[in-house]
Amino acid sequence: MSNTRDKKEESNDLKNNSLQIALPTVLCNDESTPDKPNVSKTISLQSSESKLSLPSNLGTPTSPLRLSSPLSLPTSPIPFVKTSLQVGSNKSLANPRLSSSPVKPTQQSTNMNSGSATGNPRNKCALQPGHSLMDWIRLGNSGKDLTGVGGRIRPVHPSELATHNKKNDAWLAIRGRVYNITHYLPYHPGGPEELMRGAGIDATDLFDKVHPWVNYDSLLAKCLVGPLRFDRPDAEELISTFNSSTKSERLREPSKAHELVRKSMENLANCITPVRKKMSNKNEENAKGSPPSKIMQSLIHSSELPVSISRKAGSSTLRTDKDNGNTPPSLRFDWIQTSTKLTISVYTGYLANPGGCARITEGDLIIEVVTNGWLRTIKLVPEDALQEPLQLRVFAESGKIEVIAQKAELKIWKSCGDTNLSTASKMTAPRTLECRVESISSVTQDTMLLALAPRSGTVAVPLGHHVRVHKTLSGSECIRSYTPVGDNWGSSSDVSAPIRLAIKRYESGALSPTLTSLKIGDPITVSGPYGNFELHKLKTVTTMFLIAAGTGITPMLGLLKFMLSRSNPRCERVTLLFFNKTEDDILFRANFEEMMNQDDRLNVVHILSNANSTWVGHKGRISKELLSEILGEATFRSGDECSHFACLCGPTEFTHAGIDLLKNLGMKEMYIHAFIG
Numbered sequence: 001m002s003n004t005r006d007k008k009e010e011s012n013d014l015k016n017n018s019l020q021i022a023l024p025t026v027l028c029n030d031e032s033t034p035d036k037p038n039v040s041k042t043i044s045l046q047s048s049e050s051k052l053s054l055p056s057n058l059g060t061p062t063s064p065l066r067l068s069s070p071l072s073l074p075t076s077p078i079p080f081v082k083t084s085l086q087v088g089s090n091k092s093l094a095n096p097r098l099s100s101s102p103v104k105p106t107q108q109s110t111n112m113n114s115g116s117a118t119g120n121p122r123n124k125c126a127l128q129p130g131h132s133l134m135d136w137i138r139l140g141n142s143g144k145d146l147t148g149v150g151g152r153i154r155p156v157h158p159s160e161l162a163t164h165n166k167k168n169d170a171w172l173a174i175r176g177r178v179y180n181i182t183h184y185l186p187y188h189p190g191g192p193e194e195l196m197r198g199a200g201i202d203a204t205d206l207f208d209k210v211h212p213w214v215n216y217d218s219l220l221a222k223c224l225v226g227p228l229r230f231d232r233p234d235a236e237e238l239i240s241t242f243n244s245s246t247k248s249e250r251l252r253e254p255s256k257a258h259e260l261v262r263k264s265m266e267n268l269a270n271c272i273t274p275v276r277k278k279m280s281n282k283n284e285e286n287a288k289g290s291p292p293s294k295i296m297q298s299l300i301h302s303s304e305l306p307v308s309i310s311r312k313a314g315s316s317t318l319r320t321d322k323d324n325g326n327t328p329p330s331l332r333f334d335w336i337q338t339s340t341k342l343t344i345s346v347y348t349g350y351l352a353n354p355g356g357c358a359r360i361t362e363g364d365l366i367i368e369v370v371t372n373g374w375l376r377t378i379k380l381v382p383e384d385a386l387q388e389p390l391q392l393r394v395f396a397e398s399g400k401i402e403v404i405a406q407k408a409e410l411k412i413w414k415s416c417g418d419t420n421l422s423t424a425s426k427m428t429a430p431r432t433l434e435c436r437v438e439s440i441s442s443v444t445q446d447t448m449l450l451a452l453a454p455r456s457g458t459v460a461v462p463l464g465h466h467v468r469v470h471k472t473l474s475g476s477e478c479i480r481s482y483t484p485v486g487d488n489w490g491s492s493s494d495v496s497a498p499i500r501l502a503i504k505r506y507e508s509g510a511l512s513p514t515l516t517s518l519k520i521g522d523p524i525t526v527s528g529p530y531g532n533f534e535l536h537k538l539k540t541v542t543t544m545f546l547i548a549a550g551t552g553i554t555p556m557l558g559l560l561k562f563m564l565s566r567s568n569p570r571c572e573r574v575t576l577l578f579f580n581k582t583e584d585d586i587l588f589r590a591n592f593e594e595m596m597n598q599d600d601r602l603n604v605v606h607i608l609s610n611a612n613s614t615w616v617g618h619k620g621r622i623s624k625e626l627l628s629e630i631l632g633e634a635t636f637r638s639g640d641e642c643s644h645f646a647c648l649c650g651p652t653e654f655t656h657a658g659i660d661l662l663k664n665l666g667m668k669e670m671y672i673h674a675f676i677g
């Protein structure tokens with residue numbers, strides 16, 4: 001593929017200079033092996049209303065679900081929960097608050113006699129009239145603020161969580177997310193008293209012991225306050241809130257703090273990997289199953305609430321330490337459904353930085369996943385018809401890809417259908433995708449945001465990678481590289497198109513005048529992904545320096561969001577140094593300001609080379625003085641280099657100068673990534 005970069009365009013001092021590297025063309029014969037079907041086991045849970053039959057192992061999609069009764073409810077069968085659910089005899093529930101959770105002794109003893117899950121975990125409570133599940137859904141859709149904090153998502157310290165432990169002000173945390181449960185209390189089928197046992201604490205284990213299958217995240221979606229912030233100082237603080245021992249005493253018992261941090265990390269990890277539930281296979285006499293309770297039936301028929309199906313559907317070979325990238329990394333997938341949607345989750349591994357695309361071809365759902373140059377295809381022949389639009393979401397930290405497809409008919413399927421996971425092969429050439437312009441908006445006076453949607457299906461580019469735009473002009477193909485900016489950058493955050501490119505118009509450029517003159521609906525060809533950015537290099541990074549010039553900002557946007565949202569390790573600081581000529585050239589300035597207001601870990605510093613007299617910020621070009629003043633010379637000499645990382649993108653001379661300066665300041669080359677073109 002020839003790159004006909006316009007020289008004049010090249011010479012402009014501020015542009016996107018991402019390195020363009022075609023992926024190597026190595027073929028691999030590795031055969032991925034979906035898991036063998038497992039034998040289905042069933043347990044029965046007694047409730048005051050009905051028996052609910054839960055097959056504990058559902059086989060794979062290639063061996064469709066065998067339900068003992070058409071009405072029995074398939075649920076999450078994957079072994080996970082540390083203690084299995086044993087009706088009426090779970091000794092671990094004898095202590096209503098788990099030992100790892102901080103408790104007030106007085107509360108503890110009161111709760112032990114509450115006639116709760118302690119004695120009979122299936123002890124359901126009569127709800128007051130007007131407090132059915134449907135009423136709760138209605139309340140959620142009423143527009144009422146159920147978060148109690150204005151609906152703005154924000155991190156919550158465990159110490160703050162602990163203060164919300166009263167009936168008129170109750171929060172709880174499950175898998176790293178904090179919910180305001182105050183309004184849900186009268187709607188809780190297990191009764192408000194039971195639910196209050198989780199108030200003010202990380203209630204993950206408690207919740208999982210009673211009813212791991214309950215879709216709390218859907219039920220409490222409108223009550224989300226924010227992520228649970230759990231770092232070591234907080235753990236100390238929390239312990240001192242609940243533990244009367246002095247600090248020196250606690251220091252003699254380091255295991256408590258460690259245990260608390262470890263538990264929280266575990267819960268956070270569960271948040272980004274599928275929740276696997278182990279069901280006991282006791283009570284096998286109920287193997288024939290019985291209809292689900294009314295509550296569960298309404299959950300099934302409510303189109304927005306997922307039915308609890310999360311199961312291992314297939315997996316491929318595991319990578320060993322010796323692999324050096326020459327064998328494909330592991331991949332597995334599972335699925336979950338509501339009556340209107342089917343979601344396939346593909347797990348590529350922590351920081352695997354996947355990209356991919358999904359489409360429906362001749363009724364089959366085709367998902368292509370790319371990790372580190374390896375391509376795998378999952379083909380799903382669905383049990384019933386699926387239709388577009390498809391949604392594809394990538395969770396960069398966990399390496400999970402979620403493909404959401406619409407069901408043609410509103411119903412619950414017994415299985416997702418037959419799936420086939422292809423052999424992994426090295427990508428021999430980037431993919432070409434026919435797109436059309438879905439929306440156009442302006443970012444600055446000369447930069448447009450072009451949202452491109454594939455003609456069919458949907459696509460996701462790995463973080464820090466870019467695409468090329470191809471256009472035939474006067475009989476010859478013209479190609480330019482752009483890094484997609486991702487969601488919520490620029491003013492038109494309502495755009496659903498997956499590829500969003502910030503394109504700066506250079507009047508004398510070969511392609512940019514054409515691209516910035518495109519109209520909605522115009523066709524455009526895109527290829528990719530390209531790039532050599534390795535996300536796993538950020539494994540231990542907690543401090544990030546992003547140094548960009550002009551449109552060189554585009555690869556930084558995704559990294560910035562990734563750093564601020566990652567949970568393990570939690571990011572401490574992101575400093576973005578953004579070089580431009582004039583104030584008018586600053587891209588996404590309003591977005592940066594808004595983000596800085598919301599998150600004090602982010603510092604964006606603008607430096608102008610051609611500032612007007614009213615500019616009070618930094619002026620000049622990249623220099624040692626400027627970098628050491630803003631980044632702090634001592635930063636790189638602290639001895640924990642592997643927690644620091646720098647990325648640079650801009651004109652070639654700018655980037656090279658930046659690398660030299662960072663090295664001069666003591667930063668090691670291995671902790672610097674340059675997007676060089």
Ligand code: HEM
Pocket residue numbers: 047048116117120121122123124125184188189190191194195196197198203206207210211214215216219220293295296
């Ligand atoms: C963490 C503290 C919690 C405790 C101790 C607790 C306890 C209980 C108990 C004892 C039951 C009755 C047993 C049964 O028949 O299922 C129950 C049912 C239920 N709870 Fe909770 N619960 C807690 C949190 C939650 C949360 C956060 C939600 C979701 C928002 C929730 C939703 C439900 C639902 C939907 C049922 C009915 C389940 C079914 O029909 O099988 N609970 N809970």
